[in-house]
Amino acid sequence: xxxxxxxxxxxxxxxxxxxxxxxxxxxxxxxxxxxxxxxxxxxxxxxxxxxxxxxxxxxxxxxxxxxxxxxxxxxxxxxxxxxxxxxxxxxxxxxxxxxxxxxxxxxxxxxxxxxxxxxxxxxxxxxxxxxxxxxxxxxxxxxxxxxxxxxxxxxxxxxxxxxxxxxxxxxxxxxxxxxxxxxxxxxxxxxxxxxxxxxxxxxxxxxxxxxxxxxxxxxxxxxxxxxxxxxxxxxxxxxxxxxxxxxxxxxxxxxxxxxxxxxxxxxxxx
Numbered sequence: 001x002x003x004x005x006x007x008x009x010x011x012x013x014x015x016x017x018x019x020x021x022x023x024x025x026x027x028x029x030x031x032x033x034x035x036x037x038x039x040x041x042x043x044x045x046x047x048x049x050x051x052x053x054x055x056x057x058x059x060x061x062x063x064x065x066x067x068x069x070x071x072x073x074x075x076x077x078x079x080x081x082x083x084x085x086x087x088x089x090x091x092x093x094x095x096x097x098x099x100x101x102x103x104x105x106x107x108x109x110x111x112x113x114x115x116x117x118x119x120x121x122x123x124x125x126x127x128x129x130x131x132x133x134x135x136x137x138x139x140x141x142x143x144x145x146x147x148x149x150x151x152x153x154x155x156x157x158x159x160x161x162x163x164x165x166x167x168x169x170x171x172x173x174x175x176x177x178x179x180x181x182x183x184x185x186x187x188x189x190x191x192x193x194x195x196x197x198x199x200x201x202x203x204x205x206x207x208x209x210x211x212x213x214x215x216x217x218x219x220x221x222x223x224x225x226x227x228x229x230x231x232x233x234x235x236x237x238x239x240x241x242x243x244x245x246x247x248x249x250x251x252x253x254x255x256x257x258x259x260x261x262x263x264x265x266x267x268x269x270x
Contacts, residue, residue: 057198057266061181065170066206066261067104067137067162073251075129075165080119081142084161092146093119094154101125104137104162107222134250135259137164169249171209171258173241184237184262191233201226202265205238211255213245221261238262 074083081099082090096119103112114124121129132138141160148155173180203225208217218239224231248258 057200057268059192059200060263060265060267061184062263063173063177063180063260064263065135065164065166066259067164069166069170070163071168072134072165073168075132075163078129079121079126081121081140082119084140084163085159088149089159092149092157093142093144094147095145097143097145097156098141099125099143100141101128102139102141103128103132104139109139132165134165134167134256137162139163166258167248167250167256169246171213171248171260172246174213174244174246180241183241184234184264187237188230188233191227191230194227194229199226200230200266202263203231203234205234205262206259207238207262208257208259209245209247210257211247213247215239215241215245225265234262234264 070084078084081096096117099116099118099121101114101116101121103110105112112128114122114128116122116125129138139160139162141158143156143158145154146157147153148157202223204221204223206217206219206221207215210216215238218235220231220235247255250256
């Protein structure tokens with residue numbers, strides 16, 4: 001459960017769910033948003049220039065589960081909010097004010113919720129977790145009084161990781177993640193020179209790896225780079241990923257479909 005997303009802000013809105021679904025963040029310091037290197041490829045900004053000879057921003061390429069992946073067995077065995085936090089986060093909590101477990105459907109916070117007031121999950125929260133299946137999504141918002149790790153001041157804070165339930169074996173590209181990300185980088189070079197003023201937004205494309213290891217159900221999931229030609233190019237590339245995928249498998253070793261998400265954009269905005 002080391003990988004998670006920490007949502008910073010005063011409210012959880014539909015836009016925050018969409019935006020933070022694109023990001024894989026480190027969580028050692030929730031005051032700072034830092035891109036995790038293990039699931040990304042970054043194109044350095046001195047590689048290409050746009051029509052105005054401005055250096056492009058560093059670009060992020062990633063393929064992963066929609067939110068932070070947590071194995072179903074770990075979700076079913078969870079008894080406390082601490083089962084979803086790392087040591088750095090645990091150390092910050094002094095007094096818990098509320099714990100809200102919410103199911104996410106269609107990139108939105110649903111009405112399926114269970115509330116608590118302590119670190120220990122309530123019977124209703126455990127029941128809600130046990131009702132969820134592979135590739136369902138949820139968030140646990142914990143509001144608390146805690147220590148600011150930079151200033152040492154005690155203040156009101158919250159953690160809100162967004163989580164995707166995954167099997168023990170997720171779908172994997174047969175040639176490896178590095179080869180997959182290099183495929184996207186190498187084959188999108190010819191459209192990068194249209195970027196102007198060093199500006200580009202994040203793009204998210206979802207797809208299914210089916211039981212036969214084939215790419216299906218490719219969808220422009222959310223947001224746009226701001227350049228229709230670049231959006232279209234990545235849709236084309238996702239649909240035509242070469243080679244084979246190893247399908248996901250459940251705890252019984254049975255092959256199953258898995259949704260994955262391709263994310264592209266500036267490293268400081270993904």
